Each structure stands twice: as C-alpha cells, then as structure tokens.
Amino acid sequence: xKTFDVIVVGELNVDIILNRIDRFPEMGxxxxxxSIDLTLGSSSAIFASNLSSLGSKVSFLGxxxxxxFASTVLNSLKSKGxxxxxxxxxxxxxxxxxxxxxxxxxxxxxxxxxxMEDLKLEDINFEHIATAQHLHFSSIFLQPGIRYDLPVLFKxxxxxxxxxxxxxxxxxxxxxxxxxxxxxxxLTIFMPNMAEFKMLTSTDSxxxxxxxxxxxxxxxxxxxxDGSNGAFGWDGTEWIHQPALLNENPVDCIGAGDSFNAGxxxxxxxxxxxxxxxxxxxITGAVSTTMAxxxxxxxxxxxxxxxxxxxSLNKSGN
Numbered sequence: 341x342k343t344f345d346v347i348v349v350g351e352l353n354v355d356i357i358l359n360r361i362d363r364f365p366e367m368g369x370x371x372x373x374x375s376i377d378l379t380l381g382s383s384s385a386i387f388a389s390n391l392s393s394l395g396s397k398v399s400f401l402g403x404x405x406x407x408x409f410a411s412t413v414l415n416s417l418k419s420k421g422x423x424x425x426x427x428x429x430x431x432x433x434x435x436x437x438x439x440x441x442x443x444x445x446x447x448x449x450x451x452x453x454x455x456m457e458d459l460k461l462e463d464i465n466f467e468h469i470a471t472a473q474h475l476h477f478s479s480i481f482l483q484p485g486i487r488y489d490l491p492v493l494f495k496x497x498x499x500x501x502x503x504x505x506x507x508x509x510x511x512x513x514x515x516x517x518x519x520x521x522x523x524x525x526x527l528t529i530f531m532p533n534m535a536e537f538k539m540l541t542s543t544d545s546x547x548x549x550x551x552x553x554x555x556x557x558x559x560x561x562x563x564x565x566d567g568s569n570g571a572f573g574w575d576g577t578e579w580i581h582q583p584a585l586l587n588e589n590p591v592d593c594i595g596a597g598d599s600f601n602a603g604x605x606x607x608x609x610x611x612x613x614x615x616x617x618x619x620x621x622x623i624t625g626a627v628s629t630t631m632a633x634x635x636x637x638x639x640x641x642x643x644x645x646x647x648x649x650x651x652s653l654n655k656s657g658n
Contacts, residue, residue, distance in 0.1 A: 342471060342472055342473045343397070343399075343471040343472070344397045344398060344399045344423065344471055344472040344473070345396040345397045345398065345472065345473050345474060345609045346388075346391060346396055346397075346398050346399075346472060346473065346474045346475070346476055346605060346609060347398075347399045347400075347401060347468070347469055347471075347472035347474070347475050347476075347502075348384050348385075348387060348388040348391075348398065348399070348400050348401070348402075348475075348476050348477075348478075349384070349400075349401045349402065349459075349464065349469075349475065349476070349477050349486075349493065350382070350383065350384025350385075350387075350400075350402055350476075350477055350478045350479055350483070351382045351383065351384050351385075351402060351436065351453075351456035351459075351478070351479045351482050351483055352382050352384065352385050352400075352402040352403065352404050352413050352427070352435065352436065352455070352456060353381045353382045353385075353409070353413070353435060353436030353437050353438055353451070353452075353453075353454065353456060354378060354379065354380065354381050354409045354412050354413060354435065354436075354437050354438070355377075355378070355379050355380070355381030355382075355437075355438050355440050355594065355633065355634070356376065356377075356378055356437060356438070356439045356440065357376065357377040357378075357379060357440045357442060357594065357633060358373035358375075358376055358439070358440065358441050358442065359373060359374060359375045359376070359377070359442045360373060360374025360375055360442075361373050361374070361441060361442070361443055362443075363443065364441060364443055364448055365441070373441075377633055378412060379412075379416070379633035379634065379635065379636070380412065380413060380416035380417070380633070380634070380635055381436075381437070381438050381440075381634070382436070382438075382456070382478075382479070383478035383479045383507060383509055383595075383597075383598050384400070384402065384476075384477070384478040384479060385400070385402075385413065385416075385417065386595040386598040386599065386602075386634035386635055387476065387478060387507075387598040387599075387601050387602050387605075388400050388417065388422050388476075389416065389417060389420040389422060389634075389635045389638065390420075390595075390598065390599050390602040390603075390624065390628070390634070390635055390638045391602040391605060391606055392420045392421045392422045393420050393421075393635075393638035393639075394602060394603065394606040394624070394638075395606070396605075396606050396609060397423075398421070398422045398423065399422065399423035399424075399425070399426065399468070399471075399472065400417060400422050400423065400424055400426070400427055401426045401427065401428075401463075401464065401465065401468065401469075402427055402428070402456065402459060403427070403428045403429075403430060403433070403455040403456060403458055403459045403463065404427060404428070404429055404430070404435040404436075404454075404455050404456075405429065405430050405433050405434040405435040405454060405455050406429050406430070406431060407434055407435055409434070409435035409436075409437055410429060410435045413427075413435060414427065416635070420635070420638070426465050426468050428459075428463055430455050430458065433454055433455040433458055434452075434454040434455065435454050435455055436451065436452055436453050436454035436455060436456045437451070437452050437454070438450065438451040438452075439451075440594060442594075447593070447594070451482070451512075453482055456479075456482055456483055457482070457483065457484055457485055458485050459483055459485050459486050460485045460486055460489075461486055461489040461492060461493065463486075464486075464493060466496055466500075469496070469497055469500060469502070470500040470502075472502060473502060473503070473609055474502055474503045474504065474505070474605065474608070474609050475493075475494070475497040475502045475503075475504045475505070476504070476505045476506070476507075476601075476605060477490065477493070477494075477504075477505075477506050477507075478506075478507045478508075478509055478598070478601075479507070479508075479509040480506075480508045480509065480511075480518060481508070481509065481510070481511040481512060481513065482509070482512075490506075490523055491519070491522045491523050491526060494506075494523070494526035494527060495526045497526075498526050503528040503529075503608075503609075504526065504527050504528045504529070505527065505528060505529040505530075505531055505601075505605060505608075506523075506527055506529070506530055506531065507531040507532065507597075507598070507601055508532050508536055508540065509536070510535075510536060511539070514539075516539050516540055518540060520540065520541075520552075520553075520556055521556050524553065524556045524557040524560055525556065525557045525560075527557065527560055528560070528561060529560075529561045529562075529563060529604075529605075529608070530553070530560055530561070530562045530563070531563045531564075531565070531601055531604075532564060532565075533564065533565040533566065533567075533597060534564055534565065534566040534567075534569075537549055537562075537564045541553065546564060546572060546579055550562065550574055550579075553574075558576070559576065560574075561573070561574060561575070561576075561614065562574035563604060563617075563618070563621075565597050565600055565625075567584070568584050568586065569584065570582045570583040570584040570622065571584075571600065571618055571621060571622065573614045573615075573617070573618045575614050580614060580615055580618060582615075582618035582619060582621070582622050583622070584622060584625075584626070585622045585623055585625075585626040586626065590629035590630070593628075593629050594628075594633055594634045595628050595633065595634020595635065596625045596626075596628045596629055596634075597625065598628075598634060599624045599625050599627065599628035599634065599637075599638075600621040600622065600624060600625035600628075601621065602621075602624055603617075603620040603621040603622075603623060603624030603625065604617045604618065604620065604621035605617075606620065606624075607620045607621075
C-alpha cells in the first residue's frame with residue numbers, strides 16, 4: 341500500500357502579482373497597478389496544491405528559507421492538504437519570489453530563485469519517495485542544484501515502482517541543455533508546452549519532434565500544452581487533440597498549465613485513459629483562469645465542482 345498518490349519534487353516560491361496595469365513598464369518610467377496579490381507561486385507548488393484539492397494524496401519535497409515568504413508557502417500548501425514534512429528550510433537562503441505583471445492575456449515575470457537553486461540530490465529522502473505511486477518534477481532550468489542528477493532521481497523512482505512525469509518549463513537562459521537520451525527513458529509522461537517541445541527537440545512540429553522522441557523512448561507518453569489551441573497527447577501511435585475549454589472572462593492565466601497537469605495526473609493515477617486525462621486537464625486548466633493566482637479557483641471542492649460543470653457546459657473550444 342502506498343501512502344501518497346503523488347510526490348512532487350521541485351521549486352517553491354511566492355508570486356507577487358500586479359494586476360490592472362495599462363501597459364508594460366519602460367526603462368526610466370513608472371506605471372501603476374490597480375491591485376496586488378501575494379500567493380503561492382512556482383509550477384511545482386501550484387501543481388501540488390491543485391492536485392491535492394482534486395482529492396489526490398500529495399507530498400512535497402523542496403527547499404525554502406525561514407522568512408515571511410516561507411510561511412506563505414508552507415501555510416498555503418498545508419491549507420490544501422499537502423504533506424510538507426520533507427520540505428527543507430535553509431538557515432542561510434531566502435525563499436524564492438516571482439513578480440508577475442499581468443496585462444490583458446499576457447504577462448511578464450521576474451524571478452529571484454533563492455533557495456530553489458540549492459535543492460540537491462543528497463536532499464532527496466528516497467525512503468519517502470518510495471511511499472508514493474507517482475513522482476512529478478517541474479522547472480528543470482530553475483533548479484541547477486539537481487538538474488543534472490534528474491536521471492538518477494527518476495531511475496531510482498522507477499526502481500521503486502513509481503510512474504513519473506516531468507514538466508520542463510521555460511529555460512530563462514534559452515540554452516535548453518537537457519540530455520534527453522539520458523532522461524526520457526526513465527519518464528512515463530513528458531509534459532512540455534508547444535514552444536518548449538519544439539526547443540527541446542530542435543524541431544518545428546509535433547510530427548518531427550515525436551520522431552526524435554520515439555528513437556529515445558518509444559513507450560513514452562507525451563503531452564503537449566498549446567494554450568488556446570488545447571493540448572495534444574501521444575499514445576504511441578497517433579496524436580490525440582483535446583480542444584481548449586475557453587473561459588470567456590478569464591481573471592488571469594497564471595498556473596493554467598500547472599492546473600492542466602494536476603487534472604491530467606489526478607486522472608492518470610486513477611487509471612484513466614489518455615483521452616480522459618486530457619479532457620480533465622482541459623477542465624482544470626480552464627477552471628484555474630476563473631480566479632486570481634494559480635490556486636485561487638481550487639479553494640474548496642464545492643466551488644471546484646461548480647466551476648467544472650460551468651466550464652464543461654461552455655461550448656467554446658469544443
């Protein structure tokens with residue numbers, strides 16, 4: 341028997357979100373924001389929080405400081421039922437933070453990595469990893485301390501019988517230095533967005549990218565998120581397209597991709613088909629846009645059920 345459905349290993353930070361700005365800032369000029377929010381940030385934490393809200397039993401392993409932002413991170417995760425017993429608090433490093441500028445449907449972000457850069461393979465409690473059914477990792481490029489040891493992490497998890505998933509996220513340096521032949525064979529699900537998929541495979545299309553991936557890991561499930569174009573899932577033979585379920589009045593799109601991941605993995609660990617996982621991911625991704633921040637729409641199960649029904653009945657994108 342497994343204690344947890346999913347263990348998430350990854351980065352932890354807060355988001356400082358500035359909304360209702362009329363344009364992006366320019367050098368030497370000042371603009372005003374109409375509102376500000378301090379919320380749980382980071383791809384990994386948003387994924388873990390929303391996955392737990394959906395009903396999965398989730399544990400988190402990451403690194404933060406001992407500051408006010410750390411309290412926000414811990415309290416937010418605990419309030420959603422995420423186990424935080426293996427989160428490491430550093431005496432010398434600060435908790436990471438991202439400043440988000442929202443403008444219409446676009447955004448600009450500046451991230452201070454802080455303690456998330458310092459998470460290392462030796463920090464991983466493998467006995468704890470073994471208590472889960474599935475391991476998820478996000479944001480390779482924000483975590484240089486463990487980035488090149490990920491094949492070891494995933495290989496060890498696989499040896500314990502876990503399934504695994506990875507969302508690489510964007511590379512701020514745009515160098516895209518991942519050894520895919522070393523990493524992909526130990527993954528069950530690879531979950532980039534369309535731009536990341538093309539950059540990581542050095543191709544210009546899904547078809548050409550999957551040709552490269554099949555040579556490395558023929559049994560790998562690939563899920564590619566493509567914003568308003570929906571998502572695509574590779575089942576080993578063909579691409580399955582899941583249209584986006586569009587929210588007509590989005591508050592913001594922060595964490596929509598992570599929320600998609602949460603819905604997908606929630607269904608995956610229950611044994612659902614790829615098509616069912618894609619459909620539920622589309623629902624949770626759309627639900628995420630109905631409230632500010634990456635986790636606001638998942639505050640309680642009753643609200644989530646109402647929003648799921650509303651989004652499911654919305655014919656936009658179907």
